[in-house]
Amino acid sequence: MEEHVDEETRRIQFTGKSTYIVSLPKEWVVSMGLKAGSLVTITRQDGSLILTPKGVAKPATQPTEATITISSGEDPETIVRAIISLYLVGYNSIIIKAREDRISIMQRNLIKELTRKKLVGTEIVSETSNEIRLQVLVSYPELSVENALRRMCIIATSMHNDAMQALKNMDRELAEEVIQLDDEVDRFSFYIIRQLKLAVQNVKIIRDIGLSSPRDCLGYRVIVKFVERIADHAARIAKNVLSLEEKPSESVLQTLYEMSTFAQNLFEDAIRALFKKDYALADQVISKTKAIVALEEKALKEILSKTKQADISSIRMITESIRRIAEYASDIAEIVLNLNVNQIIAT
Structure with missing residues (x-):
């Protein structure tokens, strides 16, 4: 077996009359919380096989929540671009906080209009004088x-x-x-x-x-x-x-x-x-x-x-x-x- 930092080479073995097997790295099995009898999904992908533990839906690296702070005199277009960027990279919860005491009426209306007109599946789930929280409620299986x-x-x-x-x-x-x-x-x-x-x-x-x-x-x-x-x-x-x-x-x-x-x-x-x-x-x-x-x-x-x-x-x-x-x-x-x-x- 040859080993590298992110790659291992293992030999395919033949058992019985028609079965090919290959062993799995122990470190990976343990880190995934698997054991003998656990199920894994095998996906064919461009000549490769991808192993995914059954029931694992999202990688730990997937972004979930982000917070941005805005000032009362901030350019509205800058706020819009920031929110859209966070939405595009995959954040499911976006919190907009005021640097001062309150989010201005103009900024508040801008955020609401952006959410309604531009961001599919996104709703304002909470709103206070100095904070607005956006939540992406639609998931990818619901709308391909x-x-x-x-x-x-x-x-x-x-x-x-x-x-x-x-x-x-x-x-x-x-x-x-x-x-x-x-x-x-x-x-x-x-x-x-x-x-x-x-x-x-x-x-x-x-x-x-x-x-x-x-x-x-x-x-x-x-x-x-x-x-x-x-x-x-x-x-x-x-x-x-x-x-x-x-x-x-x-x-x-x-x-x-x-x-x-x-x-x-x-x-x-x-x-x-x-x-x-x-x-x-x-x-x-x-x-x-x-x-x-x-x-x-x-x-x-x-x-x-x-x-x-x-x-x-x-x-x-x-x-x-x-x-x-x-x-x-x-x-x-x-x-x-x-x-x-x-x-x-x-x-």
């Missing part, structure tokens, strides 16, 4: 990464469709609703990133959150960012609708809708390829994306010739956002290729 990402994609798609509908009807109220929905996408984005960070620290969590390997964590992390960007561009379309002085001509609307439908179909196909693990479909998305350039050029010609001068800039920004949505769909498809490249390897 895949289900959370599906929800993100549905919202992003809805935002895009509604933004284009607001453009068609010059519906300012609908445009405002699209902009507000961006917070909902951010909520799921933060939640997924939190779960992926926890999974990287504890391999057992990977299956609990609906993934199959550590490699998936990186791929999903990047995809989440792309979906978030797609939602951002849908919100930008809505913002540009609000800045228009008059409704675009029918020909301009037609070319923009042609672009929009094309980009939306690419996004939906890329997400379908992700969840179905479809390498071929992802490859098709990437190939089709090249056509967005020609569609954009066609739209720009219509815009320049048939749009009021004061609105040209806003319409062009809408066109750019639609193109970026298509490009992000292609980026997602590239990640899908990387996650499923084994499908094209000859066996």
Whole structure:
């Protein structure tokens, strides 16, 4: 037996007619509180076997509670970033304390709005004049990464469709609703990133959150960012609708809708390829994306010739956002290729 600080090499033995066995390090067995007859779970992971004592759910290193102290004159954005960072790295209890006697009304309202709008599964469980305690109540088995990402994609798609509908009807109220929905996408984005960070620290969590390997964590992390960007561009379309002085001509609307439908179909196909693990479909998305350039050029010609001068800039920004949505769909498809490249390897 060869021994290193964190690694041991042990010889496989053959017993009976068909059983292979390997002994376990005594130090590990004792430290885990195991004995003869104890159960361990054996998990296959990328060519390795992971042994987990039955009933062990969380590693001792997993963060549980963190406290931050804020002053009355502290920048609100600094407070927001600190709370989000603690949420993302996996703290289940976050305590905000005032350095002085009280947490200001502005800071209190900011923390409440952040909790409600951005942090999935988080509630304010206690509140005093100088302290607010946040508790993450949802656990990873209750909402898998895949289900959370599906929800993100549905919202992003809805935002895009509604933004284009607001453009068609010059519906300012609908445009405002699209902009507000961006917070909902951010909520799921933060939640997924939190779960992926926890999974990287504890391999057992990977299956609990609906993934199959550590490699998936990186791929999903990047995809989440792309979906978030797609939602951002849908919100930008809505913002540009609000800045228009008059409704675009029918020909301009037609070319923009042609672009929009094309980009939306690419996004939906890329997400379908992700969840179905479809390498071929992802490859098709990437190939089709090249056509967005020609569609954009066609739209720009219509815009320049048939749009009021004061609105040209806003319409062009809408066109750019639609193109970026298509490009992000292609980026997602590239990640899908990387996650499923084994499908094209000859066996």
